[in-house]
Amino acid sequence: MIRIKDFCYWYPGQDQPALDGIDLEIPEGQFCGVVGPNGAGKSTLCYALSGFAPHFFHGTWEGELQVGKRDVPRSTLGELAGEIGLVFQNSFNQISGARFTVREEIAFGLENLGLKRKEIERRVEETLALIDLEALAERSPFALSGGQQQRVAIASILAMQPKLLVLDEPTSQLDPRGTQEVFKILDKLAGRGGTTVVLVEHKLEWLAAFADRVITFSQGRIVLDGSAKKILADEKLLKLGVGQTQFTQAAAAVQKKKFIPRSRPLPVTLKQAQKFFE
Amino acid sequence: MKLSFEGVFFTYSTGVRALDGIDLSIGSGEFVAIVGENGAGKTTLVKLLNGLLRPDGGKVVVGNWDTAEYSTAQLAGRVGFLFQNPDEQLFERAVQREVAFGPRNLGFSERKIASKSMSALKTVGLADHAEDNPYDLAPFERKLLALAATLAMDTPVLVLDEPSIGQDAAGRRRIGRILRELHTMGSTILLISHDLDFCAEYAERAVVMANGHILADGLVEKIFAQNDLLQRAAVFPPQLVRLAQALKMPTAPLKVDQFVNAYSQWHRRKKRA
Incomplete structure (x- = not known):
């Protein structure tokens, strides 16, 4: 599903690459956790996988990054939108601002994909139920609490049913029960649905329970990679500042x-x- | 500085009743964790402390001040706030100016402003970034900057809304150490967090909220051992408490060293039996 070969990425005006020679293959349907200290390149990996680096952030890159048959840095964001979904770290940044209710916000991405009205309505209702947002459907996305906004951001990406789902700390503001629900949904999508999930997460207990594999970043490189059980038990995580x-x-x-x-x-x-x- | 909420009600203009009769008093120098599900009323409750919101009914008292009689600007000198989303409180063009903003508004002398803001930046580990633009900082650094801006105001009461979000283990420990230090110096601390492992490590007392009510209030080791109670508030006991329960150990340890001691004793006793 994902094939990355010797990929490097520099933000505009930076001498140090944020991603420094990444080699990574992730098969279809794998639930892959990403950990690492703050500033290690985890969010940049999310941006690179979804094409936001370089298409939104600009900067320079080299190497190969393929998702499915798509050459990501050589495709446009429009071409990538239906195939790769990114849930941003700060859900406030993700809300379009172009729609007045939660229901319309979730429909927004689907309209941009050019889906038929009936299909849009079906998917919106399905997603509202899945993420437990039915009670908030008519509220303004901006009048919600942080945790509620985060659920809307997740819902609007899930509704697009991307083959690759990239999430950057999507549960940071959710209560533990909400966090558990999101992990269960991701697990279902990866297991039965064949969706590939790449998830940046500091909540190690949840990664341990749900992820198939954990990749550890430090200073723009992958330093540990293996099964969740093996990597999360590795005492090197303590030195790296990831914790256990x-x-x-x-x-x-x-x-x-x-x-x-x-x-x-x-x-x-x-x-x-x-x-x-x- | 002590705090009290007496029969407090609050309803948002959308009709959502966020606080439904809160009675709570907090002694000077206490370190209290407020936990509970999204939308339980935790953030609403603490926003009453500095007049960002005003109660529909009841009384909120900070030290000897009834908040109804004081402006937000006055209350800001007593209650420092770290918001959940640091972007809501950062607006200056340089890190140093951001941290100096609060103390300047409180009317501190230039010398005091300089020393308070520099020492706050050092405390959070951002002294090297004093000249940077806050928006060039990474999200986890913006959170630390917002914390520095709060610390620089030198208030007797500190309210922190989810300070450990987005921090790695090292960042969590740094924030934890800062809070512990402030607690030792006598600050009154209110910590809102879903991270019960973090609360267990640092707080002394826990208040559990659900649907605008207080479900329970007591010592952390007592409250965090009650599975059913916590689940009603959408949170789970800390990892070590759940482990001790799964092993049927008689205690509810909150920290790794406590667990190791409790396990050692339990292990010996089981061997003898």
Whole structure:
């Protein structure tokens, strides 16, 4: 689905590349988490995958970046819009400002794709129900709380049914139950629907429970890449400033006190932790 | 400085009743976490403290001031705010000016403005960016800048709305350490957060809100151990509490070292039995 070869990207006027020689392949339907310290290049990866870098941010690039059959940096944003969806880190920036209600806001992207009226209505109703926004459908997107706006931003991208879904901390303002709901929806889309999901997320406990794979960025490069279980248990994450779940930290601390043999692999989820300590 | 809400109601012009009879008092120097689902009324509640919103009924008191009798500008000298979205509070063209804005409005002397703003920038780790434009900073740095602007005002009460959002582990620890330091110096701190692991690590008391009401109020270790209560407010207990519950340990540890101690004792006792 995604093939990136030796890709570099520089923001305008910067000498240091924000992405520095990225090699990455992600198969269709994979749920891939992206972690890394602040400023490591995670958001830039999201922009590159969706074509916003370079088409919106300008700057320069080299290397290859393909999504499906599409050569992303050589395609226009219009060509990419129906295939790749990006949920921005700050949902406020994503709201079009061109529509008066949440329902119209979700329809906005679909209208731009040129879908038929009936199909637009069907998808809007479906998405409102899926993201639990029915009660807010007639409210102005600007009169909502941060968490509610974030759900609208997610909904307006999901409604477009992109084959690749790129999300930059989409749950940062959601309460834990809302976060869990979003992860369950992404899991369903990736598992059954065959949607490829690339998700930047600081909430490691949720990545551990749902992601197939975790990629770690540092200074514009990929420094760790593997199964969620393997990467999130790697103690290098502590040095990188990514941190670890408290399950992992508690297990490592107890292992140091020799209550539990070193050979037992460190847990990253509650279930694994329960087994580890029993 | 102590705070109190006495029989407070608030309804937005859209007809949404955000606060439905709140009684809450907070002692001077307390560190209180306010948790609960999106739309529970947490942000509305704290906005009453500096007059950004005024209650429809009831009384909000900051120190010995009834907020009804004071302007937002006056209250800003007592209650410092870190908003959820830093872009709502940043508007100057240079980082240094952004941080100096609050203290200048409070009428501090130029010397005090310079020293307060520089030390606030140092505290959050942005001293090297003093001349930069706030909009050239990364989102996580803008959050730290907004925190610096709040700290520079040197208020006895601090309200932080989701300070750990968008921060990596190192950033969370930095913010946590700053809050702990302020708490030691006697500041009264209100922390709104969905990040219960963060609250468990730093706060002493927890207030749980749902639908404009207070569901529960008490010591963090007591409140965060109550699964059913927290689920009613759309939040889950901290990771270590859930782990201890899954293992049927008798305690609800909030920090890694507490868990390790509790586990060691429990492990020994189980071995003997």
